[in-house]
Amino acid sequence: MNKETDFRLLGRLDSEFKTITAMIDIYCAKHHQINTLKFQRCNNCDQFRTYVKQRLDRCPYGENKPSCKQCPIHCYKPQQKIMSQTIMRYSGPKMIVKHPIMAIKHLIHDKKTIPERNKEMLSNHQKRKALLNKK
Numbered sequence: 774m775n776k777e778t779d780f781r782l783l784g785r786l787d788s789e790f791k792t793i794t795a796m797i798d799i800y801c802a803k804h805h806q807i808n809t810l811k812f813q814r815c816n817n818c819d820q821f822r823t824y825v826k827q828r829l830d831r832c833p834y835g836e837n838k839p840s841c842k843q844c845p846i847h848c849y850k851p852q853q854k855i856m857s858q859t860i861m862r863y864s865g866p867k868m869i870v871k872h873p874i875m876a877i878k879h880l881i882h883d884k885k886t887i888p889e890r891n892k893e894m895l896s897n898h899q900k901r902k903a904l905l906n907k908k
């Protein structure tokens with residue numbers, strides 16, 4: 774078990790993570806594959822995916838998270854931010870063909886207004902900690 778990556782994202786955070794994973798893989802499949810017969814996500818993209826998961830886990834909006842595009846927090850480090858923009862720009866338009874349902878959900882989510890933050894909003898991380906303490 775790897776403590777840094779083996780945890781669950783709840784609800785919408787998990788579906789967002791799956792969508793981003795699909796976009797990372799579309800990008801990686803086109804740009805970083807050596808063996809073209811069998812897709813294997815490269816180390817760089819895999820590390821980036823872990824980074825994304827950790828950011829989603831810590832997002833203070835939790836499951837009420839707005840789309841990253843609209844979010845006022847900007848929690849990504851500069852390097853990862855550039856990587857994210859590069860991947861989104863390349864894979865975004867391709868999502869509608871490869872994963873139409875994910876793509877449409879993503880587009881709808883992008884248009885949602887940013888929720889007001891309040892004390893009841895917990896990050897995925899805080900929820901996980903609370904669950905552990907109950908045991």
Ligand SMILES: [Zn+2]
Binds near residue numbers: 800802804805815817
């Ligand atoms: Zn890659």
